[in-house]
Amino acid sequence: ILDLDDLITVREEISGLITVSILMQDPTLAANIANYIANYVKDFISYEQHREAQRNRKFVEDQKSDAKIQFELSEELLTSFRKKHPIPRDTPELQMQRSRLESGIEENRAVYITIRQQYEIAKIEEAKEKLLINILDIAEPAIKKDKPKRILIVLLSLFGGFMISIPIALFRD
Numbered sequence: 001i002l003d004l005d006d007l008i009t010v011r012e013e014i015s016g017l018i019t020v021s022i023l024m025q026d027p028t029l030a031a032n033i034a035n036y037i038a039n040y041v042k043d044f045i046s047y048e049q050h051r052e053a054q055r056n057r058k059f060v061e062d063q064k065s066d067a068k069i070q071f072e073l074s075e076e077l078l079t080s081f082r083k084k085h086p087i088p089r090d091t092p093e094l095q096m097q098r099s100r101l102e103s104g105i106e107e108n109r110a111v112y113i114t115i116r117q118q119y120e121i122a123k124i125e126e127a128k129e130k131l132l133i134n135i136l137d138i139a140e141p142a143i144k145k146d147k148p149k150r151i152l153i154v155l156l157s158l159f160g161g162f163m164i165s166i167p168i169a170l171f172r173d
Contacts, residue, residue: 008033017136027141034139045133050126057122064115071108077101 009021020037024030078101085094 008037020139022139023147027143031139031141038135038139042133042135046129049130049132053122053126053128057119057126060115060119060122064112064119067108067112067115071105071112074101074104074108078105 007023009023011019011021013019020034022030022034024033078098081098081101085098090098
């Protein structure tokens with residue numbers, strides 16, 4: 001694993017472009033490994049997105065249930081208040097209590113409708129197959145070798161040979 005880790009290089013640009021480079025003797029194997037990594041990352045991100053969408057939908061579903069219970073509770077409170085205090089016998093204090101209960105119903109209704117809309121959006125998001133990652137190019141086997149740089153090795157050897165041979169030749173002479 002450590003040897004393979006040394007052979008794989010991952011670079012991330014500021015733009016978000018991720019480049020995976022693999023240096024191996026067999027170019028076909030290197031291309032297959034790069035394609036495997038790309039597909040694995042794509043599948044992993046897709047799975048994580050789906051899991052997050054499920055978690056979000058479940059949370060909104062729980063909130064919707066709570067909002068519905070609160071809405072029904074506020075309706076029951078107003079109904080029981082109306083049974084105890086009919087409108088013809090209203091005093092200013094009873095009218096104020098009645099309007100508070102009615103505004104509580106309106107508030108709970110608005111909350112329930114909003115959460116219900118969010119729930120439908122969450123269900124749609126869960127069903128979507130959206131990817132945050134796009135593979136621009138599939139890996140292909142390299143046509144020519146990248147490493148070792150043979151020309152550079154030959155030139156450095158020549159230069160080094162001259163640098164060592166000149167003092168030796170001067171010393172012998």
